[in-house]
Amino acid sequence: QVQLVESGGGLVQAGGSLRLSCAASGSITSGNIFSNNAITWYRQAPGKQREFVATINSGGSTRVAESVKGRFTISKDNAKNTVYLQMNSLRPEDTAVYYCNALDWTSRPFLNWGQGTQVTVSS
Numbered sequence: 001q002v003q004l005v006e007s008g009g010g011l012v013q014a015g016g017s018l019r020l021s022c023a024a025s026g027s028i029t030s031g032n033i034f035s036n037n038a039i040t041w042y043r044q045a046p047g048k049q050r051e052f053v054a055t056i057n058s059g060g061s062t063r064v065a066e067s068v069k070g071r072f073t074i075s076k077d078n079a080k081n082t083v084y085l086q087m088n089s090l091r092p093e094d095t096a097v098y099y100c101n102a103l104d105w106t107s108r109p110f111l112n113w114g115q116g117t118q119v120t121v122s123s
Helices: 031-036
Strands: 003-007 010-013 018-025 039-044 051-056 062-064 072-077 082-087 096-102 117-122
Touching: 003 096, 018 039, 018 096, 018 117, 039 082, 051 072, 051 082, 062 072, 082 096
Parallel strands: 010 117
Antiparallel strands: 003 018, 018 082, 039 051, 039 096, 051 062, 072 082, 096 117
């Protein structure tokens, strides 16, 4: 089965930047995931539910959560089977584990969740 693997997290000071990557692996058809499905970033802070951060559909249209609008940008490189999340002007409240997943035709994530990548923003 296709699996999405998150990377690029780390420890950064408030106001800093990070770029997260979401890459597909595990199947010769994994590249189709990025061509045919929307890919979405989520995050989960300690003690909180997983929440939507940003999404990019197969045509390249994007949408981001209000809490990160103007600071985070989602993009993709179909040739590399990778989706990126550029995070600028990071705040301590952005601290969380960040996950990516593909959406099915009902706009629900349908792949097994990966381990995510930890983002920690110090004040």
